[in-house]
Amino acid sequence: MWLEHSMFHTNWAFESKFYEEISECGSKLVEAFDKERIEVANRLGCNVLSEADYLSQTYQYQAESMSVYEALRKSPQTCMWTTDSFHRGVLEEDLSYFYVVMESLAKVLGTKVPITSAIIDILGVFTGVDYREIGLTLADLGMEGLTTKEQIVKYINDGPNPKN
Numbered sequence: 001m002w003l004e005h006s007m008f009h010t011n012w013a014f015e016s017k018f019y020e021e022i023s024e025c026g027s028k029l030v031e032a033f034d035k036e037r038i039e040v041a042n043r044l045g046c047n048v049l050s051e052a053d054y055l056s057q058t059y060q061y062q063a064e065s066m067s068v069y070e071a072l073r074k075s076p077q078t079c080m081w082t083t084d085s086f087h088r089g090v091l092e093e094d095l096s097y098f099y100v101v102m103e104s105l106a107k108v109l110g111t112k113v114p115i116t117s118a119i120i121d122i123l124g125v126f127t128g129v130d131y132r133e134i135g136l137t138l139a140d141l142g143m144e145g146l147t148t149k150e151q152i153v154k155y156i157n158d159g160p161n162p163k164n
Contacts, residue, residue: 027069029115034068036113040102042151043109086125092129095120109149110139 022030034051035157041048055061055071099120106113120131138144142160 021048022069022072024069027067027072029069029119032115033119036106036111036116037102039111040106040109040113043111044105044149088127091123091127093130095123095129095131096135100131101141103132103140104138105152108147108152 027057028080030051038048038050049057052066052068052071055068059071061071099116103113103116103120106116124131138146143152146155
């Protein structure tokens with residue numbers, strides 16, 4: 001009986017509300033990363049929404065002072081229950097297919113992304129995964145050797161074999 005009760009609590013500990021349980025410190029990290037993401041997008045000539053604005057539009061959360069913390073903690077749409085395995089899957093996908101690529105693009109564009117790099121490093125230590133090793137590379141995207149904003153934007157807009 002004690003073992004079953006203990007297992008129940010262990011399983012319960014691996015469930016959480018996906019967004020609603022974010023801390024203020026965690027939301028500050030999201031916002032710091034978001035500044036880097038916006039800078040990389042701006043360097044490519046793209047206008048993108050901030051995370052707070054995206055969350056506001058997606059979850060229709062309105063407040064006088066919108067912050068990532070408020071949007072994730074107070075919006076009724078963000079309180080779904082998820083499992084640890086769901087979180088791990090999202091984490092691996094985001095790090096491997098977005099953070100690593102963004103870090104590589106930032107390097108080509110000559111902008112520093114220390115928060116992004118730190119997130120990749122620290123979460124790699126937590127999980128024992130080298131996300132730069134398993135993640136998508138610019139070469140995987142056919143962008144190896146592109147060294148300027150203009151080359152990158154042309155490739156993204158026209159593809160590898162543009163028809164002129």
